[in-house]
Amino acid sequence: MNKIALAVLLTLLVVIGINNLGDIIFHEETLEANAYPIEVEMAAADAGAAAEVEEKGPTLAALLQDVSAEDGEKVFKKCKACHTADEGGKNGTGPNLWNIVGREKASVAGFGYSDALVAKGGAWTYEDLDHFLTKPKDFVPGTKMAFAGLxxxxxxxxxxLYLRSLSASPMGLPAVEEVTEAVEAAVEGEVQ
Ligand code: HEC
Structure with missing residues (x-):
């Protein structure tokens, strides 16, 4: 009788044990099942954004944080044939560029601008300058500026960044979106 009672007890214990074990495994599995796809989705989103950054390169805002105005002064040598950039400097083939960042387009008095640039209107924002300097004739079809672009x-x-420094009160730099920074860090991490 005792042996039978013991056997029943043991069986019960084993059954309870298996049930509990099952519970533990089941719980872990549910957790894993939830956590895994989210991770995968985030990884996929990161990879997508990272691929986009790799394709397009970092944004202008991000680049402006990284580069130096001294290097920009060297690049400006390409513009000197036609532009002065000091305060009150004379117009040459092109208008004086003092305070150009944030300045109204085609606004130097006495300079004979093209109708195309006058018609473009608005201020020279960072983005506008970037587009114009990539290929002047694409941004302002009909511009008089005979420069292929950078x-x-x-x-x-x-x-x-150099042009921005040519001002009594340089305009604030554009904000870098946090997402971009995170993604750039991800890209850099990948490269390393
Ligand atoms: C071959 C001469 C020439 C060169 C080189 C040149 N530019 Fe110009 N630039 C001009 C002329 C001409 C205009 C006026 C364009 C118009 O009226 O359509 C102009 C206009 C501009 C404007 C608009 C100014 C305003 O008042 O709205 C900017 C900005 C500018 N140039 C920047 C540059 C920079 C930066 C470089 C060097 C990378 C450069 N340019 C090289 C001739 C030149």
């Missing part, structure tokens, strides 16, 4: 985004950022 293909490298970094050269343009350096130059724009």
């Amino acid at each position: 293909k490298k985004a970094e050269d343009r950022a350096e130059l724009i």
